[in-house]
Amino acid sequence: MNKVETLSIKQKESTGKVDYIVALAGNPNVGKSTIFNNLTGMNQHTGNWTGKTVANATGIFDYRGEKYQLVDIPGTYSIMSHSEEEEIARNYICLGNPDTTIVVVDATSLERNLNLVLQITEITDNIVVCVNLLDEAKKKKITIDLDTLSKILKVPVVGVTARSKYTLRDLLKVTKSACNNKEEKKTIYHIEYTETIEKVIHALKVVIIDKYHVEEKLARWISIKLLDDDECILNEIQKQLNIELINDKAIQETKKEMLRELEAKGIDKHVFKEKIIATIVKKAEDIAKRVCKFENKNYASRDRRIDKVLTSKKYGIPIMLLFLLLIFWITIVGANYPSQFLFSFFGNIQEKLIGFATYIHCPEWLSNMLILGVYQTLTWVISVMLPPMAIFFPLFTILEDLGYLPRIAFNMDGFFKKACCSGKQMITMCMGVTKW
Helix, strand or coil, X not given: CCHHHHHCCECCCCXXXXXXXXXXXXXXXXXXXXXXXXXXXXXXXXXXXXXXXXXXXXXXXXXXXXXXXXXXXXXXXXXXXXXXXXXXXXXXXXXXCCCEEEEEEXXXXXXXXXXXXXXXXXXXXXXXXXXXXXXXXXXXXXXXXXXXHHHHHCCCEEECCCCCHHHHHHHHHHHHHHHHCXXXXXXXXXXXXXXXXXXXXXXXXXXXXHHHCCCHHHHHHHXXXXXXXXXXXXXXXXXXXXXXXXXXXXXXXXXXXXXXXXXXXXXXXXXXXXXXXXXXXXXXXXHHHHHEEECCCCCCHHHXXXXXXXXXXXXXXXXXXXXXXXXXXXXXXHHHHHHHHHHHHHHHHHHHHXXXXXXXXXXXXXXXXXXXXXXXXXXXXXXXHHHHHHHHHXXXXXXXXXXXXXXXXXXXXXXXXXCCCCCCHHHHHHHHHHXX
């Protein structure tokens, strides 16, 4: 497939039947949105997930005679927690039944991103790993052996630079192949936990398979969630798969017996979850060491030094307040000039409109309603709201591109958790203050 063919992907209207549904998953800030936009063009629909405030985006594109619906799942670092984004990602991958899940990872932070990849391999076999930001990795003199990574994970692995649309040709080709062969039985990377944990997972898995005849991989994952006592996802599984887990006598008795076995080995529910997470992290670390080569082993030292300052207990909050106050000051003071210009501009037009209405002998009640009511109100809103938004959002975008917004969220997470919220909501509050 050549460059011209890639750039001529037909992007159709999101109506009618699609041949395949493809989920697009990954950590925040790995280039998911860039890939999504390049593939779907203007044929996108944005809304909210059912019952959630988190936005979703779906798009349609046509590739080699087949129609694909691309679903952009909210960026998440894990599918083991209970934030809205993580619940949506987990539920859609597990229960939404996409034909293939493309997991986008950052080539400059492969080890961290592989945590999510390994968690998703626990749920589904139909995945494609897309290693993005290869250009940034090259600048940092990081080399990734994509073939070895593919052999280890036993899934297709594609390297791209999402900003260059033509580099997505291999991703399209592999995605098409994965969708066409989704029914084939696959043996992908399988995480092995300790002997004790594997024993109890297997015991529960056998009961679930015998009772409800679900596929082995799904039964194994459900067993882990049962032992973890994750009621949120268990309720979702019951609703979507129409099976009973929480009140099923045989499953619950087996679960209690297995928990007793774990406790006899000194593993309670909290330790069980910690061991599951620790195993995944260790596996990700081992895989990253095998496939990544660093010409400059201290390539991330500058970022770490910056993190030590920007997220420290002593300097983190003051620097954050300084940055935010500076942005608000620039926004408020800077917006005065364009606001005054717009007021004058629209005011001159208003005087001409009043003069024109008088000239044509327009009834006073009608001219007042149209000019002093509709026109004046609309122009005042534009004059007051447009300038600060036009200044604030580009400045906030710069902070996002510099990677400072996640650091703000980190700094505020402890405070917001006391109100049962996440530090990420600090960003939303800042935007709300500006709009207000």
